[in-house]
Amino acid sequence: MSDTSAFQPRRPEPDFAQQEQEHPGWTGPMDPPPDHGEDSYRGSNRLQDKKTVLTGGDSGIGRAVALAFAREGADVLFTYLPEEGQEAAETARLVEEAGRAAVAVPCDIRDEEQCRRLIERAVEEWGRIDVLVNNAAYQMSQPDGIAAISTEQFDRVV
Template identity: 80%
Template sequence: MSTPGQDPTERFPKPDFPQQGQEHPGWTGPMDPPPDHGEDSYRGHGLLKDRKAVVTGGDSGIGRAVALAFAREGADVLITHLDSEEDEARETARLVEDAGRQALTEACDIRDEKQCRALIGSAVQEFGRIDVLVNNAAYQMAQPDGISAISTEQFDRVLRTNLYGMFWLCKMALPHIPAGGSIINTTSVQAYKPSPHLLDYAMTKGAIVTFTQGLAQMLASDGIRVNAVAPGPVWTPLIPATLPDTKEFGKQSPLGRPAQPAEMAPAYVFLASGNASFITGEIVNATGGTPLP
């Protein structure tokens, strides 16, 4: 995917970026610079041939990059999106179909247990099974004034999106994941180095690490692997939609810039593929050099 010898500090745009803001959940189109999902760079090698995958939050950002990469590796993909993100989801579906694979989109607010159940039902009805479940959808909202500014409504939304949805989907999908299948959760550098203005979000990301490691032990004897990816700063629509300052976003990473979604997708492909057959209960840290425990 990368050019041999290419300097990672110069491969993608570096801050300072234009200051920009959007209403949540954010959209790809207005972002400056535009995110790179691997549209022109990702090359598949058949690593996921004929696999059936579900990717939550697949309309944009990391989810779109993962769906694109999975399709180019040979997988059929069902992506979820919020009602307001239908146009974004259609673009992801187009990228999957352009790779010659089946694309399904489903509006699903994973805070709702019934919608999670319906999602798994749709996947099983269309695919017959689920080989890879990627729990990627998440919610955050920065509160620079700290814990006093985090309302119960926000706290509830963060936990229900980031934890309840993941828990329900894993529980509901497991009867349909065969031996050799895998679950991949998206945690964050925030799990280890929490930013004060993202306290509630960081808390959930720490819980995802623990959940991943515990579930991996539970399912090992069934031949189902459970891993997670912990991104550092990534340039997605969630950033201008939830952070007050985008100008220097990612500047704090040792590589001096945020990641592009395309740089996250190979980690998910690896964990979903047979190349990772002896890897379970692990967290792949993709932080741009930020040291983690």
């Protein structure tokens, strides 16, 4: 029989140290810093003059989408949780630096009334919504597996 241990699948491992943060996570202390496309993404006017609404646009994938939309020519109204105001200000700066309008709206989309006010605000700002991206999400790492997820965490994620 041949030795099959050499053929065991391996998961890719990051080439930087593991990092832990309290929730919500912040972009600032990440090392290396995440790439939202600040130096790499070049737009080509595919969304020229579109009016967009993006939930969860303050950081992570949301920030990358906001920046990409702005570089494609769109104005961006995005949501963030109130405790993430510093992150939201940085996203707004990046959108405006790309030459587009940024409107940062504190909003918890789990609340239906806040969602209604969000859409009213977008229509108030621009008269229309051309693109809506529902990106807002909640994620908590569970190193002990799925059995360690509380009912509250499950309900919030879903």
